[in-house]
Amino acid sequence: MASPPQKTYDIYATLPAQIAVRIGQAIVENEFKPGQKLREVDLAAAFGVSRASVREALRAVEREGLVTILPQRGAQVTALSVEEVQDIFEIRAHLMGLACHRLAGALPADKTAELERLLEALQRALKDGDAYARASLAISEFCVRHAGSRRLADLILSFGRQTARYTRLSLSTPERRRQSSANWSKLVKAILAGDASEAERASRQLVLDTRDTALQLLTQDS
Amino acid sequence: MASPPQKTYDIYATLPAQIAVRIGQAIVENEFKPGQKLREVDLAAAFGVSRASVREALRAVEREGLVTILPQRGAQVTALSVEEVQDIFEIRAHLMGLACHRLAGALPADKTAELERLLEALQRALKDGDAYARASLAISEFCVRHAGSRRLADLILSFGRQTARYTRLSLSTPERRRQSSANWSKLVKAILAGDASEAERASRQLVLDTRDTALQLLTQDS
């Protein structure tokens, strides 16, 4: 049989889920700016659905931390303080360490080629900031999704989306991309070698380096 | 002035938020059993509100991981597999480690007395399983809430609630309560001494010991 024995449930089946994805994308891609108010009536009109669907979608996006909903006051795109950005990066660094610790040595043999391919793609994208950010997200997602915990993966990726704009900022210079790429190289090497401790250390460093650069740029700009 | 300058937003202002708390309590206190279906109409009738409010409440409880909602199929109390229970404990152990690492030495001087008081209360509750579980939750919450990150605290407590029944199970024997109490004693000592590394290690061990016992009881029972 080609179809799996257990029925698959399409997460995107309901209308609010689809709306939530679109709202989330708009925020991550900086189309909706931090602090911007998101009125239910406007969104309902824009997407051609009722307010109830938009309402449920906004709650879903709130769960990802991308919007903040205040009672009687509506939703707005989450505006993080510098301290909160630092906090999120630090939590993500620890969770990423746990994920890569688990991943090291546990990666199925038929998946090692893909990991190496993703690393090569990353190194080929060194000269383009946007392309590098996408490649970095791709290899991150691969590692996290193969660490054996759906829960942990969702958590890490959610934190990643909340600080996506700052990660992009951090990867805007060639030097930083080279540093990031070198970190990834060390991490992949440790994973393939089955060195869990080194994988944990390297993955943490990877995220913390990104945090440091982003914070440096943030504090000197504004 | 007695009133604070900035307005406080009551999280429990809206109806769905109140309903969500009551549903969550019922699940954590094992009033609603794992796997049990939670029908919107039933809950709406039981709480005397409309289905829309119950719906939003269920989404909020889903965010805590206490219920699982499947499209077109409704909500049911989350039933965790043994692997998932292990997973959650392990993630919580790491996050708890991070929180206590931050807490060590950073605890305000006027809060040390309260921490010592909570530890003493824990030790006085050694002979009663339920009382010990409550005291354990109280000191956990204190530590986590003073670690400087609302986000991290919510995350840890959420995972704690998801596995509350297994923690209670693990603390059902006097020997285990003595072991737990000894772990807490070491942790508090490290926190007050400002030894961040030891606080991180001890807090992880605390959670992992609970996990090991719970898993042992789970696998031998069923």
Next chain:
DNA sequence: CTCCTGTACAATGTCGACATTATTAACGTC
């Protein structure tokens, strides 16, 4: 001119009803 107050407006909160989909049970066939 500034500040307070009250009113009009616009947003979210809550509800009941209809549409659509899953579930169950009855029925007929092999």
Next chain:
DNA sequence: GACGTTAATAATGTCGACATTGTACAGGAG
């Protein structure tokens, strides 16, 4: 008697309307 099919039922999905609360502006007192 067991299995597949179909119809009845009961659940969730979606919507529009009303109630309630926050917000902004105009007006007047100091």
